[in-house]
Amino acid sequence: MKLPTLHKLLLLGLTSVLPLKTLNALELNLGTGEFIITQTVKPLFSHQITLPINTLSLSESHQRIGKGKLYYSFNLEYFDSDTLNKVTDFASKPLTSPIPFVGDSISDRVADYTQLPVPADYRMHGINFDLGLGYELLKDSKKHLGIGINTGLSLPFMEVHNMKNTANLLIELADRFDTEIKTYKLGTAAFAQYQIKPDLSVTLNTSFNLQTGQMDNNIIGSGIELSGTYFTLTSQLHYQPKQLKGFTANAGYTLNQWDYDGTTISTPIGGRKIPRVMETSYSNNNLFLGVGYHF
Numbered sequence: 001m002k003l004p005t006l007h008k009l010l011l012l013g014l015t016s017v018l019p020l021k022t023l024n025a026l027e028l029n030l031g032t033g034e035f036i037i038t039q040t041v042k043p044l045f046s047h048q049i050t051l052p053i054n055t056l057s058l059s060e061s062h063q064r065i066g067k068g069k070l071y072y073s074f075n076l077e078y079f080d081s082d083t084l085n086k087v088t089d090f091a092s093k094p095l096t097s098p099i100p101f102v103g104d105s106i107s108d109r110v111a112d113y114t115q116l117p118v119p120a121d122y123r124m125h126g127i128n129f130d131l132g133l134g135y136e137l138l139k140d141s142k143k144h145l146g147i148g149i150n151t152g153l154s155l156p157f158m159e160v161h162n163m164k165n166t167a168n169l170l171i172e173l174a175d176r177f178d179t180e181i182k183t184y185k186l187g188t189a190a191f192a193q194y195q196i197k198p199d200l201s202v203t204l205n206t207s208f209n210l211q212t213g214q215m216d217n218n219i220i221g222s223g224i225e226l227s228g229t230y231f232t233l234t235s236q237l238h239y240q241p242k243q244l245k246g247f248t249a250n251a252g253y254t255l256n257q258w259d260y261d262g263t264t265i266s267t268p269i270g271g272r273k274i275p276r277v278m279e280t281s282y283s284n285n286n287l288f289l290g291v292g293y294h295f
Contacts, residue, residue, distance in 0.1 A: 026293055027250055031055040033286025035081055035124045037158060039179075041220070041265065041278045047088040051081040051124050055254075055286050061203050061236060062144065062191050069136040071146060073191065073205060075234070077254075079284060080125040087117045088160075119162075120177070126156040128256060128284075130232060132189045132207065144193035150207035154183045154230065154258060156282055183213030183258070185230045199241045206233040211258070220265045220278070228260035238292070248292040258282040 035053040040046040059075040134148025160177040187209030195201045209230040216222040236252030260280045 027059050029057045029288040029290030031286035031288030036283045038281045049086045053081045055079045073132040075130045077128045083121050083123040086122045120160050121162045123159040129153045142195040146191040148189045150189040151186045156181050180216045183211040185209035185211040201238045203236050226260050231257045246294050250290040256284040
């Protein structure tokens with residue numbers, strides 16, 4: 001997947017959803033953390049890999065619409081990891097080779113099989129966009145509380161390459177083993193804010209969504225339907241002294257979790273297409289610092 005340049009993505013995400021003239025506050029944050037990948041297709045492969053990751057986000061945590069109680073929020077985030085060498089467990093050849101005069105492999109007949117660790121270079125990058133619309137249930141001089149709905153788009157992309165030839169004992173692997181996911185989400189959201197001091201406040205944005213979409217993989221196929229859940233939580237401090245004249249300093253923590261239901265796929269084992277169940281989940285947690293400006 002070829003990702004457009006970051007500044008074009010940020011501009012596209014805003015202009016396609018919110019007119020620029022309606023934006024009354026913006027925050028730009030830089031973060032660092034971990035991206036955890038868990039994926040299993042038995043007896044094809046399995047891995048749980050943690051990659052250090054960097055994030056860049058443009059967001060609005062809470063902005064009233066007019067003078068009423070409706071508000072909107074959004075977060076457009078780009079994440080990217082370095083390419084790191086990790087190990088994936090592939091099923092070994094003796095249990096996936098056809099048995100003479102029978103045709104089936106041992107792995108078709110028994111549940112137990114051996115594992116073959118194979119080093120590979122991994123990289124994770126992509127885009128995550130959330131857009132919320134809510135209603136304020138409570139608002140006074142120190143506290144805000146609101147509930148609403150959330151929607152958006154997730155585009156995680158995993159690159160795997162430079163696997164040793166031993167991985168070919170199971171399937172005819174290409175030089176790359178890439179997985180591209182595109183999912184849409186819809187669910188409930190909540191917002192809370194507390195004014196600690198006149199120039200210091202803490203906010204909490206969280207959302208739980210159902211998601212649906214597709215996965216493309218250069219080995220097991222394209223257009224594979226996915227469904228599952230998406231959860232996000234962001235806790236943030238805003239420091240806005242009067243002398244900064246509208247500017248704020250931000251610091252916080254973000255957690256994103258994508259859990260996908262088990263999906264039946266056709267795996268190329270021993271020259272045949274054999275149905276197997278794929279299980280996938282991703283999670284991203286990071287600390288961030290940034291600046292904001294309130295118009």
